[in-house]
Amino acid sequence: xxxxxxxxxxxxxxxxxxxxxxxxxxxxxxxxxxxxxxxxxxxxxxxxxxxxxxxxxxxxxxxxxxxxxxxxxxxxxxxxxxxxxxxxxxxxxxxxxxxxxxxxxxxxxxxxxxxxxxxxxxxxxxxxxxxxxxxxxxxxxxxxxxxxxxxxxxxxxxxxxxxxxxxxxxxxxxxxxxxxxxxxxxxxxxxxxxx
Amino acid sequence: xxxxxxxxxxxxxxxxxxxxxxxxxxxxxxxxxxxxxxxxxxxxxxxxxxxxxxxxxxxxxxxxxxxxxxxxxxxxxxxxxxxxxxxxxxxxxxxxxxxxxxxxxxxxxxxxxxxxxxxxxxxxxxxxxxxxxxxxxxxxxxxxxxxxxxxxxxxxxxxxxxxxxxxxxxxxxxxxxxxxxxxxxxxxxxxxxxxxxxxxxxxxxxxxxxxxxxxxxxxxxxxxxxxxxxxxxxxxxxxxxxxxxxxxxxxxxxxxxxxxxxxxxxxxxxxxxxxxxxxxxxxxxxxxxxxxxxxxxxxxxxxxxxxxxxxxxxxxxxxxxxxxxxxxx
Numbered sequence: 001x002x003x004x005x006x007x008x009x010x011x012x013x014x015x016x017x018x019x020x021x022x023x024x025x026x027x028x029x030x031x032x033x034x035x036x037x038x039x040x041x042x043x044x045x046x047x048x049x050x051x052x053x054x055x056x057x058x059x060x061x062x063x064x065x066x067x068x069x070x071x072x073x074x075x076x077x078x079x080x081x082x083x084x085x086x087x088x089x090x091x092x093x094x095x096x097x098x099x100x101x102x103x104x105x106x107x108x109x110x111x112x113x114x115x116x117x118x119x120x121x122x123x124x125x126x127x128x129x130x131x132x133x134x135x136x137x138x139x140x141x142x143x144x145x146x147x148x149x150x151x152x153x154x155x156x157x158x159x160x161x162x163x164x165x166x167x168x169x170x171x172x173x174x175x176x177x178x179x180x181x182x183x184x185x186x187x188x189x190x191x192x193x194x195x
Numbered sequence: 196x197x198x199x200x201x202x203x204x205x206x207x208x209x210x211x212x213x214x215x216x217x218x219x220x221x222x223x224x225x226x227x228x229x230x231x232x233x234x235x236x237x238x239x240x241x242x243x244x245x246x247x248x249x250x251x252x253x254x255x256x257x258x259x260x261x262x263x264x265x266x267x268x269x270x271x272x273x274x275x276x277x278x279x280x281x282x283x284x285x286x287x288x289x290x291x292x293x294x295x296x297x298x299x300x301x302x303x304x305x306x307x308x309x310x311x312x313x314x315x316x317x318x319x320x321x322x323x324x325x326x327x328x329x330x331x332x333x334x335x336x337x338x339x340x341x342x343x344x345x346x347x348x349x350x351x352x353x354x355x356x357x358x359x360x361x362x363x364x365x366x367x368x369x370x371x372x373x374x375x376x377x378x379x380x381x382x383x384x385x386x387x388x389x390x391x392x393x394x395x396x397x398x399x400x401x402x403x404x405x406x407x408x409x410x411x412x413x414x415x416x417x418x419x420x421x422x423x424x425x426x427x428x429x430x431x432x433x434x435x436x437x438x439x440x441x442x443x444x445x446x447x448x449x450x451x452x453x454x455x456x457x458x459x460x461x462x463x464x465x466x467x468x469x470x471x472x473x474x475x476x477x478x479x480x481x482x483x484x485x486x487x488x489x490x491x492x493x494x495x496x497x498x499x500x501x502x503x504x505x506x507x508x509x510x511x512x513x514x515x516x517x518x519x520x521x522x523x524x
Contacts (some may be wrong), residue, residue, distance in 0.1 A: 028334055028335060029272065030267070032327075051311050051313045051317075052316070052373075054313075054315070055316035055320050058320040059319070060322055061326050063352070063356060066349050069330060070350075072334075073334060078335075078338075079267065079334075128312060171497050
């Protein structure tokens, strides 16, 4: 009984949150609703007994959406509405059709899923965390390592992009040095304009 | 059985809410008294004996103050931000075993709301969500100081979450479980079995990160009074501001429970003495939060980032690697 109540409550909340994400014009509403929706999804993991994935869902997505907030802070005045460019009508129609087809597929999925059995059924005597670890380091070792390498590549790329003048620290310089640096930069710009 | 369990859980939730809301209020009294003692002042002394009723006076003031929503703020986010801080602080408490189990009128009580297998991850994750309060409050306030504070909240969150996670990874590897009850049982043999002796580095790192996560003084940048007024709290008034306060103090108490449970033996073998010991450790860690506030200045934001990424994180990674090697061979 509790499971059913919790499922329908969180299903409603999650869908409502993601509906706000795509319809609102206020960047702060969209981001907050996204964070809330991501956290509400963890409830489904808890209901299914996958508490490790539930906790990870909370930790990973709070951090991820927090980074989006940082971008929102840099690019928008988040207290004002964003004026959106009206897109192509055909794209909207196409996406709506696709969504309708997907809904039909999702609803009809249980008919097919009755014939599916799990490769690695959850064992009641082994903890959830241990099971995830077992599968991750045996069957899915290669995808796991590839994902790690991709993240490393992304991190190095990010450092290279952001790392110009990293040896300079404005907080450690005195005012005269900062002034000199600014003048140098202006001279460089002038040279570029002239050439 | 089912209904008994339900009633027990509801009672536990209500007791935790009441006790820690009250403690958050009394915590402010302790803070003012201890800071006053260390700075050779008197602190609150007018209202009631030793100024004890100052807490009630402050509470009445906060409750009856006008709830101002300034023009230009994003109303709904502005209103919900303090609730997030306070609510997540208490949600995190659901997985903390506050005392060993005890029997009252022939009924065994486990003083933990939900003994889930991933207790530590859950507590840290939900406490981290609490930083959404300052972030949202700062971003919705339409105030430059609040926005700076929100940016700092995001930076602190993204960096110190890494240190906390890596620091507790080494003890988790040793215990082989994410449940705080298992952690307690692992250390139940006495002082010699405490994890702090085998993982001193992880202990210090986690302690430092706890200051950043609760936003206490050496890392009190999110609402630095002498720099950015009150940061995210600048535009708030009345009980909404009070909710931020309750959240901060409740978080301090809960993290003071988590540190002894993880590293210092928790409630030991579960005897009455062990329970008293846990409360004494909690009191010490709470006192330490106040002690540092009286003794240390705040660091700059760039120093905070430097400390996190160039000192604490490499040390934590090395600690994990060494622990792994020792366990392997």
